Amino acid sequence: MTVSRVLRNRGDVSQATRERVLEASKKLGYVPNKIAGALASQRVNLVAVIIPSMSNMVFPEVMTGISEVLENSPLQPVVGITHYRPEQEERVLYEMLSWRPSGVIIAGLEHSEASRAMLENAGIPIVEIMDTDGEPIDSMVGISHRRAGIEMAKEIAKAGYKRIAFLGTKMPLDHRARKRFEGLTDALAKEGIEIADHEFYSGGSGLLKGRELTEMVLKRSPDVDFLYYSNDMIAAGGLLYCLDNGIDVPGQVGLAGFNGIELLDGLNPRLATMDACRREIGNKAAEIIAKCTEDGADHSGQRIELSPRLDVGDTLKR
Amino acid sequence: MTVSRVLRNRGDVSQATRERVLEASKKLGYVPNKIAGALASQRVNLVAVIIPSMSNMVFPEVMTGISEVLENSPLQPVVGITHYRPEQEERVLYEMLSWRPSGVIIAGLEHSEASRAMLENAGIPIVEIMDTDGEPIDSMVGISHRRAGIEMAKEIAKAGYKRIAFLGTKMPLDHRARKRFEGLTDALAKEGIEIADHEFYSGGSGLLKGRELTEMVLKRSPDVDFLYYSNDMIAAGGLLYCLDNGIDVPGQVGLAGFNGIELLDGLNPRLATMDACRREIGNKAAEIIAKCTEDGADHSGQRIELSPRLDVGDTLKR
DNA sequence: TTGAAAGCGCTAACAG
């Protein structure tokens, strides 16, 4: 009835009735039922955001980026966590899609067959984020992790390091770390360098984990002269380990992380790292969805590749 | 019809038809419409989680705690971010409530009048988390930040520090930091000690911010012998600053943070801190909501106060 | 400018 028109401020309501309605609804503490609204209008102002984890600092920042732009729109993000498990991704996706969101932002390009099918048939804008090494279902925005690995390899080789070790998360889980590893390996191979050692771990990433991994590798392969970590937090742990043990950084051993975590900016020496453009990825992804719902036009199939900035810091010789 | 029964595995369906339905729905890629379902059943398996921020490590951990228990239930968390702004909280809350969630978990005990009213009239279980210094609307689970401040003050006084400075977030925003500050101040007063200096900041907390604040305070008040920070990240920055500048910790200056962030476990020396029980708070809060929706019984009005564990680490004399 | 009526796609209660 008229009430509905007032509350959604659709025109064609006289000032008098409008005020009457507003007053009454305030007095009754009326909160509209979006469920009924959504059902009737076939429109839901929700965007599903599906990410692997919330506890490693990178996804909270992506979320911040998404929220930033969605706050200037009627859209609201709803997050689902997959814990890097494809079955979980499938479940969460199914759950989310059954709410008929206006769009979905999902991390990664690798999905189970069922997940792909759901995404393809959802009939809403899909943005796959973080990674651009592969074919998106619809749009994608991210960086090339392969290229990130390659660039880092070039920098390491240029600095003259020869015995390089990789320390990172267990591979089957984290496709992006894997791609960086592959990029690194391939690019080093071109320089005639083979990975001297590697160590994979599972579980949370903290300074302590970084220390442990570093100690393990350095004890096992004392001749290693460069440590490439899959994230900044364990790299920072490694750095602290080296400092504590009188290892000259970057002279004796060079170090690099990944992500460009702002939190760690105050480290001394400054860690070599590569900014993964997390917030920007969130911004762009949200913008794509927002545009689609605003004008209803087709903004699908966008491919936005951002360029991670390499920061050599003080832990990589020049 | 029967399809609905199969998909919700309500009994009373023969094996034969059940399989037929399942097969058909899979082939058609059928995803049920929860909106319609929710409207019809007057039940929505969503729990609204309203928190101030996602970028400071504490709330992601609370979220993890919440997800952990909700994963074993039909419930799904939906997060809203307030950026520590009451108006934003009001907006987000209104938005969330209009989806008629099964419960709400909201950070803090301080809310605008409008927010309180909404919460009180929502007719669903409300759990206010993080803080127990005050009166909850319904249930609450958290720690007493006031007491945390008091305990830290006692420890500091016991260690013989006399010139204590507080470094933390700007007050009007963060009630919990304020309560710790007040607890600290009051307890120190009892020992005849007055806060020697304080410095408030706004914006993100990182190592760099910790360094800057610490430098500022130490230059301004060179006689300060203890620095109490409102979070571990800036405390860690302060610690690095002291180490870099040849300040003896904890001899010349003692340091303590707050939160007990696992990420920082590998710091050397180990930071004195207090575990804020973030994950456990998430667990308990989610459990309350889950119980309510499971048995429909009244589990309201619970008050769960957890005890933060003090860890003196190596940056507080003993 | 306002009111009335017809669904949106499901669930719940009941009848077969």
Added chain:
DNA sequence: CTGTTAGCGCTTTCAA
């Protein structure tokens, strides 16, 4: 065990 029917609280369309 299975089919039918009547809403859930809105939006939309159409008539007044």
